[in-house]
Amino acid sequence: MASVRRNRADPVDDPGAGNIRARYRRILRFAAWNLAVTWWFELLLPRIGLGLVAERTRPARMQRFARRFHVLAVDLGGLMIKVGQFLSSRLDVLPPEITTELAGLQDEVPPVPFPAIRALAEKELGVPLERAFAWVEETTIAAASLGQAHRARLLPADAAETGLKDVVIKVQRPGIDAIVDVDLAALRKVGGWLSRFRVVSSRADVPALVMEFAQTSFEEIDYLHEAANSERFGVDFADDDRVAVPRVAWERCTRRVLTLEDVTAIKITDVAALKAAGIDPVQVAPVFASVMFDQLFTNGFFHADPHPGNIFVTPAPAGAGGLPWKLTFIDFGMMGEVPASTRSGLRKLLIAAASRDGKGLVAAIGDVGVLMPSADVAGLERAMTQLFGRFGGMGFAELREVDPREFRDFAVEFGDVVRSLPFQLPENFLLIIRAMSLTSGVCSSLDPRFNLWDSVEPYAAQLLRDERGNLLQDAAQQALEAAGLALRLPGRLDALIARIEEGNLTAANPRLERRAARLDRTVRRAASALVFGAVLIAGAVVRADDPALGSALMLASALPLLHGMWVGRRGRNPRL
Template sequence: MASVRQGRADSQSEAGNTRARYRRIMRFAGWNLAVTWWFELFLPRIGLTRIAERTRRRRMQRFARRFHVLAVDLGGLMIKVGQFMSSRLDVLPPEITSELEGLQDEVPPVPFPAIRTLAEAELGVSLAQAFASIDEIPVAAASLGQAHRATLGALDAADTGLVGAVLKVQRPGIDEIVDVDLRALRKVGGWLSRVRLISNRVNVPALVEEFAVTSLEEIDYLHEAANSERFAADFAGDDRVSVPSVVWERTTRRVLTLEDVTAIKITDTDALRAAGIDPKEVAPLFATVMFDQLFTHGFFHADPHPGNIFVTPVVDGSGERPWKLTFIDFGMMGEAPSSTRSGLRKLLIAAASRDGKGLVNAIRDLGVLLPTAETTELERAMVQLFARFGGMGFAELRDVDPREFRDFAKQFGDVVRSLPFQLPENFLLIIRAMSLTSGVCSALDPEFNLWDSVEPYAAQLLRDEGGNVVKDLAQQAIEIAGIAVRLPRRLDELVTRFEDGTVSVQSPGVERRVARLERTAQRLVSALLFGGLLIAGAVLRAEDAVFGTVLMVASVVPLLHAVFASRRG
């Protein structure tokens, strides 16, 4: 009975903690949304825009600090949300991003006894039986799980050919925490979807669902293990990249055992130089590998922060360089559909070839710009932009006077703001991956510009597209030849049907268009008659008041015809 009462007490305590967690998240979101509405929407409507602008920086800093405290206290997905914001996934001010940068390193570890209990329940054996040894001090602690170094037992070592391993174990109770956090985020997403200023730009509920899918996949270690093997297959035979092997015998949904591939952290420039590796050579290679994932394979690492990439020295020296990049932690992966990948390729090619219209078309293909948008002025803006800066390499743009960019933004700012831009659903992880890539490369080389690697990569894409064009033309030629072969027979059949009188041609669409054209012509004639009679009456009225008045009154007849004909149409 005592154990039953204790179980009920624990269950009630957990439910109470769950409700308290949900209420705390909702109070934080509700208060900050109300403050934002007051300053950013209400005050500008009553002519107090200056107050909103003057207090914006301080308000953003206060929000970031309070969210930082909330995320560290609650953990779970709140840490993930903070990491998304710190990675500039949206147009967020530096007051927010800089405050949230350290969230990755502030997650407190779970005591090892709780980790041991969960791991043994999952594996079905004690850790002493499963491993020869295990370090109770975690090598890494994250918001959803933590990792410990271990040594495989003799049988597992013989089967896998590995000795050192990393045991990754979920945080106890993380399933319930994720469920509560997602319920809160869905509620907040529903609130934001009712704000037209936001809903016109982005489908917030859809983004929350994308975040939910990614988060649920991240706490399924079987899914992460499969991602790891898929990523390894994409780069099989590529001496630039390596991936840890999965020890499937010691892997479940909540426990993941991997080969220990710990090496030099990619942003540890001192350790890289000590190993004879130039950080400035690592940056462009890392950027190119990320581009290959996104543009070639369509399956990319969506969390490439410095803790998830090592630079591993190569002992045998058989490759082109004496080191390679080692990726770990494949819980957060993104997939770029072929349509998105094609749009991104077009975007890079248009930028490399200084094609303003092609750039706008690529943006439209990506779904960033709604199909109904009128883009004539935007195309003109892009053409002028390339006319001014098109002769420069991407890296040279850093030396341009910032005032020139400000003048350009001032000239075409209204055009850009008036267009219905939006953030497509599948762009959340793409933006995160590219943002983190840029940050890692800048840490390796302060003078590095991501465009330095984009330009040669785009040039290669342009060459590849040239080959694809030849293939497309060849395919079209084959199709046309087939049509030409079948054409005489089909024409003969059509002539026979005409002679038999069995062909009838109807085109309701054409008939409707003709009818509209006729009505438009009639309205145009009526409008011309109205204008002619009105002007003639006004001119003649000075000499002949009666006749002039008659003409002006008569002009009402064609006016009424034009108006009522338009309504009938």
């Protein structure tokens, strides 16, 4: 008779349980408070000459924020875990005080009690578990934010039909649909708040990003969609000896229950276990990077959540590539697709990065669609050229040895240029960034001296050879474009001469206009600060003899202070 293996330890309660309205309010309170703190320290204090205070307190503030969000995410579960995982992967833009603290969210999710899992699985499958499986292990092998996994074995008849025996059942957390709905509602509200800040809205369409995140989340809780993703991924790598993908037991799958071949092996970042199996972690890193490059730049269908818990290293007989192991991917709920046009831009970006071509890199960024057409890219080209000249080719270990003052000098010189550029994140670009960030982190865990450039350069060289195959076609296209330009040139010259004769010709220099506006605001604020200081000191002196008049003067000093804080806002272009 079929059995269910019991576990005496009672797991903690489902983190998604509780009052939905209270959950919504808690998320908004957390976001509002931290946005207010960020506004105060990062925007207000620098305006009134207290930027050093914000700079000195920044590391401690970032660490406190990360700790509080860590507690919030673990308490609430749901999409808050996904948000934390994304933040922990942004090693490129977020300080280590945040990424280090949130890194534990990759695995730190308490499981749901098994009786609740059993009830949901039996409702979905339409039969008791004893009639669906030979046995099911009650102890969870993985607990994620949206579901959890248990080992099981198919009944003999099903095993003979599917060719599978040992499987893993992935079951959604009960009530996760309602939790996802309320979390997305809260994120939409926070996105609306962020879009009110011009410094944010001019660089990214936050509501669109939340919508993309919502679409990804809905796909993640549809296990039939994940099963289809798994099979598609398997087809992409069917002839690749480096990669293995679990097979799907479709007869035991529904929207909330997924049954896959049990492919559990060595976790990719378990260096000790890899060495014990005779596998050199240093050799695994470049192979993993290459497989991810193939997904992003060649196939266009990529695993967007390649954190260590989703990739195993499976010992296997040496294949055509000579490797005595394979990379086994699991959890295909979060997948990304790169459109052909974006993939072409990414290939150009990779080639430019590998060849240290700053100008080519900026052009490729434009092709991908990150920079808006109105962007003044001359300064960015200079910044990228100097960045490659000084830091190009360095791995993370080498970068850690660079004097921090060099990074500060670079940021001071080009910070205004980068911040002034209008950019946007195209569809799926958030997932691309996440995939590459996690790839870099996994490779660095396998080999602390790992240099991503060592993997990028040979891959880019192959892409360049492929691109040269289309050289004649590109040359013909350019010839046609040149011919079209030559035909249009006389008419354009006539129009230009007419505008000169009419006195309607104008020229714009965005950088000069920004600097002039900044200088005007600085002068006005300096005048207001002088008046503020004079009135405040006068009040303090007079107060000793006339307390009433002195207090009135000290209170009145707040008026020029407020004027200095907000003066010039009407004339600003990128206003907050």
